[in-house]
Amino acid sequence: MKGRNADIHENGDKWEIQLRKGGLELAILAALWDGKLYGLEILRRLEQGSDLVVSEGTVYPLLSRLKNLELVVSEWVESDGGHPRKYYALTPAGRERVREMSVMWSRFSSSMSKLLAPVARSK
């Protein structure tokens, strides 16, 4: 039998997974703000620039989805290593979307911080 505490923890973990998933789309689009990158560079940027734990198996399909939504475009570029790499760049629609999402994110996070202030104080 699972204890009540274990259930609470499990739900908390599920919530965290959903939260990360929701943030990942914005994180990827934001990583492309300064210019085109290929998959592995995007992954590295996400890991270095944040403590987001990102799985490679999630990022590649998500990139393909963003491409289908026409928020990014891709092109193959020959590398020094001798094999081509698939670079992604924001489309004008993608750029617009990052701006919108970033505003929404800031608004959401500041209202959340206000709500959470009593919890933070009592710690």
Next chain:
Amino acid sequence: MSTAVGTQEQIESYLSRLRAGLRGLNERDAQDIMEELRSHITDKMAMSGAVTPAGIDAVLGGLGSPEELARQYVTDEVLARTQASRSPLQIIKNTFRWASLSFAGLFVVLGSLMGYAVGLLLLLWAVLKPLHPRTAGLWVARNSTGDISISVHVWAGRVVPGSRDVLRKPCMNQWTGRLQN
């Protein structure tokens, strides 16, 4: 030398399992995805330096199982295409594909098939009722014990005497009567 061959086999086996999972996508997209992941694996191996079976396992493990990876690509793609399409044939094809991928999809398929079946039956009735008023339709009978029996006919079959013809409107009596005389 045998190690290099072994590791190459590991990679090819991973990629061919991925390819099998991507068969719902169009050929060009699937090819593009395969090339991208091949390039990712090559770069990761170059970064890790030593080419050992354990090293390859770690690189491939980072991507997750090929079946799960393919599922993520295909589910997204199929749903996007289904939303964009209004052709019933395309929707049925895609929901079937969805059903093979998840339990939720299975229920959607069963539900939509039932919907299509009921729709077809109603259409058939609409055509047959004016032509064969006594052999096409829906009859409800209440027997002596109070049980209700419902009988559905499309073309042939004997109607229980005394049952109520649900699809016949009173105004049709005169009309169908004339047809039969």
